[in-house]
Amino acid sequence: MSENNNSKAPAPRRGPGPGPGMGGPGGMMMPGAKPKNFKATFKRLSGYLAPYKFHLLAVLLAAILSTVFNILGPKVMAKAVTRLSEGVIAKMKGVPGAAVDFQYIWQIVMILAGLYVVSALFGYLQQYIMAGVAQRTSYGLRKEVKEKLDRLPLKYYDNHPYGDVLSRVTNDMDNISNTLQQSLTQIITSLVTIVGVIVMMLTISPVMTLITVLTIPFSLVVVILVAKRSQKYFAGQQRYLGDLNGHVEEMYNGQRVIKAYGREEASQQQFENHNKELYEAGWRAQFISGLIMPLMSFIGNIGYVLICVVGGIFATNGRISIGDILAFIQYARQFSQPITQTANIANIIQSTIASAERVFEVLDEEEQTPDRKLDRHLSGRGEVKFEHVQFGYVADKPLIKDMNIEVQPGQTVAIVGPTGAGKTTLINLLMRFYELNGGAIKIDGVDTREIDRDPLRALFGMVLQDTWLFGGTIRENIAYGREGAAEDEIVRAAEAARADHFIRTLPEGYDTVLNEDASNISQGQKQLLTIARAVLADPRILILDEATSSVDTRTEIFIQQAMGELMQGRTSFVIAHRLSTIKGADLILVMDHGEVIEQGTHEQLLEAGGFYADLYNSQFSEEAV
Numbered sequence: 001m002s003e004n005n006n007s008k009a010p011a012p013r014r015g016p017g018p019g020p021g022m023g024g025p026g027g028m029m030m031p032g033a034k035p036k037n038f039k040a041t042f043k044r045l046s047g048y049l050a051p052y053k054f055h056l057l058a059v060l061l062a063a064i065l066s067t068v069f070n071i072l073g074p075k076v077m078a079k080a081v082t083r084l085s086e087g088v089i090a091k092m093k094g095v096p097g098a099a100v101d102f103q104y105i106w107q108i109v110m111i112l113a114g115l116y117v118v119s120a121l122f123g124y125l126q127q128y129i130m131a132g133v134a135q136r137t138s139y140g141l142r143k144e145v146k147e148k149l150d151r152l153p154l155k156y157y158d159n160h161p162y163g164d165v166l167s168r169v170t171n172d173m174d175n176i177s178n179t180l181q182q183s184l185t186q187i188i189t190s191l192v193t194i195v196g197v198i199v200m201m202l203t204i205s206p207v208m209t210l211i212t213v214l215t216i217p218f219s220l221v222v223v224i225l226v227a228k229r230s231q232k233y234f235a236g237q238q239r240y241l242g243d244l245n246g247h248v249e250e251m252y253n254g255q256r257v258i259k260a261y262g263r264e265e266a267s268q269q270q271f272e273n274h275n276k277e278l279y280e281a282g283w284r285a286q287f288i289s290g291l292i293m294p295l296m297s298f299i300g301n302i303g304y305v306l307i308c309v310v311g312g313i314f315a316t317n318g319r320i321s322i323g324d325i326l327a328f329i330q331y332a333r334q335f336s337q338p339i340t341q342t343a344n345i346a347n348i349i350q351s352t353i354a355s356a357e358r359v360f361e362v363l364d365e366e367e368q369t370p371d372r373k374l375d376r377h378l379s380g381r382g383e384v385k386f387e388h389v390q391f392g393y394v395a396d397k398p399l400i401k402d403m404n405i406e407v408q409p410g411q412t413v414a415i416v417g418p419t420g421a422g423k424t425t426l427i428n429l430l431m432r433f434y435e436l437n438g439g440a441i442k443i444d445g446v447d448t449r450e451i452d453r454d455p456l457r458a459l460f461g462m463v464l465q466d467t468w469l470f471g472g473t474i475r476e477n478i479a480y481g482r483e484g485a486a487e488d489e490i491v492r493a494a495e496a497a498r499a500d501h502f503i504r505t506l507p508e509g510y511d512t513v514l515n516e517d518a519s520n521i522s523q524g525q526k527q528l529l530t531i532a533r534a535v536l537a538d539p540r541i542l543i544l545d546e547a548t549s550s551v552d553t554r555t556e557i558f559i560q561q562a563m564g565e566l567m568q569g570r571t572s573f574v575i576a577h578r579l580s581t582i583k584g585a586d587l588i589l590v591m592d593h594g595e596v597i598e599q600g601t602h603e604q605l606l607e608a609g610g611f612y613a614d615l616y617n618s619q620f621s622e623e624a625v
Helices: 038-047 050-092 102-151 154-159 162-204 206-213 215-253 255-260 264-290 292-316 322-363 423-430 453-457 474-479 487-496 500-505 523-537 553-567 602-608 611-624
Strands: 384-391 400-407 412-416 438-443 460-463 541-545 571-575 587-592 595-600
Touching (some): 050 162, 050 322, 206 292, 206 322, 215 255, 215 264, 215 292, 215 322, 264 322, 292 322, 400 595, 412 423, 423 541, 460 523, 474 487, 474 523, 587 602
Parallel strands (some): 412 587
Antiparallel strands (some): 587 595
């Protein structure tokens, strides 16, 4: 089946803009929107870690053991320093037999080495377990987002720039994944280190410990104030990044048009505007959050000076040893480091929560009406009826008010009208890309809402004016129309579409690999391949949207012949822009402003002398000129 799951894709847009046909709603999150609820988003993101609570418990245990063995080091080292200083002082005083006990010091060194090795092993175990948790969580979230995107209605993609959607699925997801992988373990290690260091400092000097701990409230105030102020800028940074990606993707796809109309400077100016917005938001976010580090260092240095003064006094009074002073100074540094690290992680969390909000916005989007898993089997005759159909892209702005159409099996129906008349909208409704506001569309007497989407769309084959081919071989692209198609069937389909000749002239023939946008073949050849795909699909109902618009006149004649063969015995809907191509249609529907204003055969409509006759005569005159 050819492109039967893809409507005619509109160009990416930013902000409110028309949908297919007449006009759909806009729907992009605009810059400057208020930040979402931080607590709610954080809680929701944390919920994705719930299935791994035992793994996280193991990470916590490994972090505790790794930290405990690590923070024991300075305390053990203090004994070596004390024994060394005692020996040196004794020798300086001339005490008989005084010497440095290097054997004892060597034993301490070996103990230290053992402590640090064990600490490193538990640190490795912590990282190993956390890597698995982070990647499985990211995998599950990505899968959920992908499944959600599959369930979203077509109007979501019509109203959101492709670059913004891609940014949410890639950049924002990567941001979340990196935070789970790196920052979460750092938070656990930092908290355990803070608690462990406090305990060790208390064993040395409660007074000096109190001085060190008094710096915590000041540090927390700095973190809270700065993080709260930087949050909105991090949220803006992610939004503007989505805007920039959307613009770049849009401009990249439209390079030919941009160059043809000399709009390079205008495009560059738009890029500059988006880039400037991203720069301003990013600069403010990073600058404000960057204040945390120097402020924390300032507070830590004040505490460090006080510790040195008080420690010196205690040492002169003999209340603590020189080794304990050295150990306490190391603990003070270890104490300030995780606090500073935690403050730095707070910046990352701000950005991560902003990314999570954008991902959750996708997950919270209204989905298309779910299939009811109905066991409906159509007769396959291809009879189509529109009964009092009502539809509008916006609820209070109806586009189609009361459409009634009856198409007999095997008929060819041409749909004509000016741009924006609703021709594509009619096709979108027929295939349930959009849901009706009222009335019913019936195929073989069955309401399409009583048929699940997959079996419904399996009845259709589509050949669109805008071709869609994926990166793969020509054989694979044609076979996309029907899974499991044999080689001879693929070749026959290509022959019927008049594509076999040009395929065999390519160096690799049917094994020729198309690049990402299939730019290694011509636009007309792309169209031939999509027609071959429709031929192979052998659909009951065929939809053609000016399928020959991209081929030359001689090829068009062949295509028309192939289409004539393909349409034999099938119900066909043809969206026509050149009226000369649909003279032989069994029924011509003339649409304007969402309504069928005339219908009949070519001869009947010309004889009536109405809108169609004027439209046809004007085209005929233009072609004659």
